[in-house]
Amino acid sequence: MADENQNDVKEEVPEIATFDRTKKKKKKKVVISESTNNSVDKLAEKTENLAVSDGPETAFSGLKKKKKKTVESSILKEENGETREDLDERTGENEEGEGIVLGASYPWEGSDRDYHYEELLGRVFNILREKNPELAGDRRRTVMRPPQVLREGTKKTVFVNFMDLCKTMHRQPDHVMAFLLAELGTSGSLDGQQRLVVKGRFAPKNFEGILRRYVNEYVICIGCKSPDTILSKENRLFFLRCEKCGSGRSVAPIKAGFVARVGRRNAGS
């Protein structure tokens, strides 16, 4: 099936060139494998064809399936799935671009010199990225929506999509809230619509910075950088366990630290 399709592509490239970047790339790859005349290469190409089914849509659906299988154990939120898909599409496009560039000019093409280590390394990483991007490791980032912040009156700030972000991070809102409030050094609470109301004026950028720190400390796995982690409490200590690689680590408890007394002096005591 794949072979047929390639032949088709060779004939019909000008017509469908607008959207079929994967096919284009594939064509070039095939040419290379013929020219280098390397059995290993051919094998690789075959497996590639098997793995990446034709057309961008089907390829991505395949990816999605894979993802879902891997993440089955954890509760996959719909939004999270969406972001993943976006991400996949984006990275996919990038890879295609690279693939075209690199596929067009393998440096050892046409000459019978030895391969350089870097070249082969680049090649293997490109193939890896095409076939299963989750193994390549880099550039895979979870997308979190920017925090939406409203001002309530002049002295309070409302963090609108707080719950949303907690869900994307798979963290208890209480925990996130404790961290946010400790870092901001203020007090706050959840209101009726599950928004976070914080005392003080804060810009969205402030929240973003703090959330970033939160993710680094309490969400991301240090070993494999994956955000699929579970935070659990075992006899008063918080432990982070990675769903991808199975590693675990302890995380620091949230401490508010010193909070200076602000405001009218006679209000406190």
Added chain:
Amino acid sequence: MSELETQVPSTFDPFADANAEDSGAGTKEYVHVRVQQRNGRKSLTTVQGLKKEYSYNKILKDLKKEFCCNGTVVQDPELGQVIQLQGDQRKNVSSFLVQAGIVKKENIKLHGF
């Protein structure tokens, strides 16, 4: 290369870090630099967790002189002495402490937004 070979098998002590840091509770001795909002666009910077050996008042005096701000040393029942400075001086404080050699860069934690 030869050094490495001699070192690795014999003198690797997994508890070397712990002993060297002298960390009683397993936590590193971080210096926490926080910022706190006051009314309007005013803010406070607090420096907590400096080593007890240092003379807080002398550090404070230099900080005040350097950043042209006022400040105090506050006695906290749980956390000991805490330096308070007027205004958002987090960056200044951290660079000052590192430059003066009071704290190492990796032991400073900046909090706040």
